[in-house]
Amino acid sequence: MPAPLLPGNQLTLLECGARYFPALIAAIDSAQQEVRLETYIYALDASAEAVTAALIRAAERGCAVRVLVDGFGGREFVDHTAPRLRAAGVDVLIYRQELKAFRIRRHRLRRLHRKLAVIDARVAFVGGINIIDDCDQPDAAPRFDYAVRVEGPLLGPIHESVHRVWWLVSWAGLRRRPQRASALAPAPLPAGKVRAAFVVRDNLRNRREIEAAYLDAIGAARREVVIANAYFLPGRRFRQALIEAAHRGCNVVLVLQGRVEYALLHYATRALYPHLLGGGVRIFEYQRSFLHAKVAVCDGHWATVGSSNIDPFSLMLAREANVVVRDNGFAAELRSSLERAMHDGATELHLADYQRAPWYQRLTNWGAYALVRAMMGIVGVRHAGHGPRN
Structure with missing residues (x-):
């Protein structure tokens, strides 16, 4: 059953x-x-240090501060930042801490x-x-990404989910049941008009x-579908939905x-380009x-912002969280931002470019695609419409 759209939010x-x-x-x-706070990566840099300092200040004021970081994405955090936070009174948990060299096993790929x-419980x-x-890479513009600040009734399910995952990780790590309920409860009062x-x-x-x-959103679209995604390797059902939307006359x-x-x-994704381009889907590669x-x-009224890529790891293994929005104003703002990104930093690709590509480039793409599918098969993951993994 899909998560309900709650009215009265400000995003x-x-x-x-x-x-x-x-x-x-x-x-x-x-x-x-x-x-x-939950995060996959918690780095050692100026932005992370500013967040760390704010968390410590909150703990020193007497706030209950809890930080949950993934054990693979936050490997530096475990050794360097976690001890500082704990010393300041912050509760810190590590999700599936990596104690040995990485191996391709399903439980190791299930990340936070x-x-x-x-x-x-108010924002x-x-x-x-x-x-x-954003600027952790030399000679590059800031990393391009999004988040949403939320106020209103949507705080209810977000707050409950954060508490639930903390409870599960606490129980798994301590082998005892921690306190399940939070001392706070979000007030379901309207803060805006967004569903x-x-x-x-x-x-x-x-x-x-x-x-x-x-x-569901792609299937209902009649005018336009715009997706910006860092790691894009969908199964057959998702690809077919995009092509069917293009055949209906949508600008996909x-x-x-x-x-x-x-x-x-990167190269596995490129193996899908000829099929998508041939089906009428437009592809822009962001280079800036x-x-x-x-x-x-x-269609200018449905939007989503979140952590989930459209690839096997996000869609089938990791814990992810997105906000889905039905609001013309929010969708228009996000669409305008994506339009600027395409204009200022992206290049549109065409089917003829791939038809003229050297054989060794095509072989590299399909070899990478086959390897990703094989990796998913090894860990026993199946993706809808794609056999033993993608």
């Missing part, structure tokens, strides 16, 4: 860390009772990929921005909720990673900086 779109970190730190500095914060942040500088839902992916009740939200646009960050996924966005807009 603020935050583009990149330049807007996200000041808003997050201001909210933490205003906290009086409780701060909750969510990026969430909840302050005093939350949901999106794709880790605790890391929105909080959608998660986990390995229990919500295995396909985020993918289903995308597929994908804004994808143009720079090589993770070579295997590293694309980390995980957002979409359909």
